[in-house]
Amino acid sequence: MLSKSSNETYPQKDREFLKQIPQSQSPSLNGLRVLVVDDNDDCLCIVTFILSDYQAQTKTATSVDEAIEAIEEWKPDIVISDIGMPDKDGYSLVSFIRNKEASMGGFLPAIALTSYVYPEDISEAIDAGFQEVICKPFEPNELVVVVARLTGQTI
DSSP states (O other): EEETTTOOOOOHHHHHHHHHHHSSSOOOTOOOTEEEESOOOOOOOOHHHHHHHHEEEEEEEEEHHHHHHHHHHHHSEEEOOOOOSSSSSSSHHHHHHHHHHHHHHHOOOOOEEEESSSSHHHHHHHHTOEEEESSSOHHHHHHHHHHHHHHHHHO
16 A cells, blocks of 8 residues: 655545544554664654654664564564665565564564655565555654554554
């Protein structure tokens, strides 16, 4: 599912989810453990800032190898990963996650946060094992809503 940029409307399921948030209440991700993977420090900083503002616990990784180590040790509730990274890319990471689930059980939701915006890129990310694709640049609320929905949080 392609999440929309700031000048377009949210997908129907996200609009419905947004309607459930009381207007006077500040949303919270209640200590949700989010692993953010990107080789761009600015992107890591922005995503971490947004999620921390909603009370999520965040951990960052700048490579797939760092991300795998964090998954093994920190046990995140969800992963947000860039696709285009040097050496191993986001597809390698989601492949590792899905192979681990196949052998050990469990499920770790994954969001691709990427600059790849063509329909075939988005389809490839979903086919690879990401549940959602959010295109850069993105709206902060869009990211929070997708994270909450994929992890079953009520915000």
